Amino acid sequence: MRPHSVAVLLGVLFVLSSLSPAVAAPEDEEIPMLRLFFEKEEYIIGEEVNVTAELTANGRYVNPDIGGIALAILMNFTFGQGGPGDIQWVGLDSVPGERGVFTGSFVSQPQHVVALDPGGEGLPLMGKVIFMMAICAYKQVQTMAMGVVPIESGPVINVAVSDHYPSPGDTVTVTVTTTNGTVVDAADVVVGLSSYDGETSQDLADLTVTRESTGVYKASYTIPVDLTDGTLYTVNAGASFPDYNTSAYLQPLFGTGFMVSFYDIWFQNVSATDDETVVAVWVADTAGNALSGIDVDMTVDVYLKAGGLDTQVLANTTGADGSAVFTVSHASAERLDVTGMASDGTYVQRFYMEAVIDHSMPEPPEPEDPDGGFSVEAWEFPETGPIWDMIKEP
Structure with missing residues (x-):
């Protein structure tokens, strides 16, 4: 099954x-x-x-x-x-x-x-x-x-994108393949898009779909050349089949999409005591090179062990190593939830992190399977390059 x-x-x-x-x-x-x-x-x-x-x-x-x-x-x-x-x-x-x-x-x-x-x-x-x-x-x-x-x-629909990490001005092709044991044509195929920049979510107009061959359909979307906010795009595709209910649209269980990133952002627990937590936000370009002079603004929600929430608003700027360090003073707490944004004055990318208050080093992120279900948050972490080496041994 x-x-x-x-x-x-x-x-x-x-x-x-x-x-x-x-x-x-x-x-x-x-x-x-x-x-x-x-x-x-x-x-x-x-x-x-x-x-x-x-x-x-x-x-x-x-x-x-x-x-x-x-x-x-x-x-x-x-x-x-x-x-x-x-x-x-x-x-x-x-x-x-x-x-x-x-x-x-x-x-x-x-x-x-x-x-x-x-x-x-x-x-x-x-x-x-x-x-x-x-x-x-x-x-x-x-x-x-x-x-x-x-x-x-029953019929199966598969959706793939040509580029998971495009840049402004790039065109992304969405390919929809419909099968029912073998490749078969659908009665109708619809491809829609929604976008989320970390603050605002909106549905975009449906894309124009072209039948390429039996059971293979394509649509394309060009990233606005003037886009300045890091944005996650989710593909909403569906297909109906003539041998079943043509008014019912089948969708894949796992969605796919693509994301425009201007920065790679990585969050680190530096140290923690009962009344103080020091965290660092590292910012690099998408090639993994440290960026200095990036403004990092964030709101920190401190979940106290005694119950209740302590909210703080903090700001700092990355240094030559690409890190901005924040000291959060608090009563005995369990974790921090961080919502923030990084910007060089033109390009903005928002992020959300959770930090358990302990002394352990965070695990490096697992890369997504490019051939499987695509899932990405509104931030990305470098795994190679100069900044990654510094993060592992700050």
Whole structure:
């Protein structure tokens, strides 16, 4: 099953759980847990599906009360419109010599399959599945488990950008690829953008989308040449598919985007005592070279151990090594939240940091996977170059 299916299935199972009310167990009794397992991640119509049910209580395998475990296929199910229209029971037999383990099988048939699409529900899952529910009782406490057997995966949309770190005046190309087992055309593809400069968020106009080839669509955006604030752009892409609900737009689970940075900003805990914390903000250009004369303004929220918040406004300028040092006086505290901005008088970049008050050196940041989901805060840290060497041994 593809990862984007998980969140939706959890919501579906929550709705289905209302079909069988459970009896609450007293606090001093064992709590039973019933689980279903399948041999494969995906099946086809006419294929035998082997099911294993396991019953445990407080971590140990137990046998259910008289009656065993009942397993049913829920058919003609429509999300948001009540329960299943029909039920087919599946026999489960206990495994000889194993407590709490039951097995059974059935052959998947067309009438078992439910087509699930996001029409009217805002769901990111489209595909065909078989819903199953198992119920049993242990020491008169009822427990249940839901099972989902994927029969056919739905369409998938993949979104990529040509440059995660463009500069003003650069053009970024957004590529949308739509697949349904193989590359297929979508009924419609929409690509929108939103921007956030660390202070203001806004939705930009949708981009013009061009079909390049089967299932491949492109759109482009040119960064304003006069942009002076460090800005994060988030791509909001969606596609509808003719074989499903053409009014429902599928979106990727993990978003992507790109960011215009003028500085790399790094935050360091220099020292900490019960009544004073010294922090340094390091500023470099995007090549990792230290920048002097950069104004750093920040608001510090001190979270006191006794409760309450102590807010302070501080300002300093980076020296030749690219650092601006701040001394924060406070009562006994747990952490600092820092919101600030760095500027050379023309270009501005905002940042937000959290600092636990201790004596440990912060870990260097982990680089993002350029081929995976793109996630970036409104600041970036250099990993090579002169300033990084100074930061590691200030």
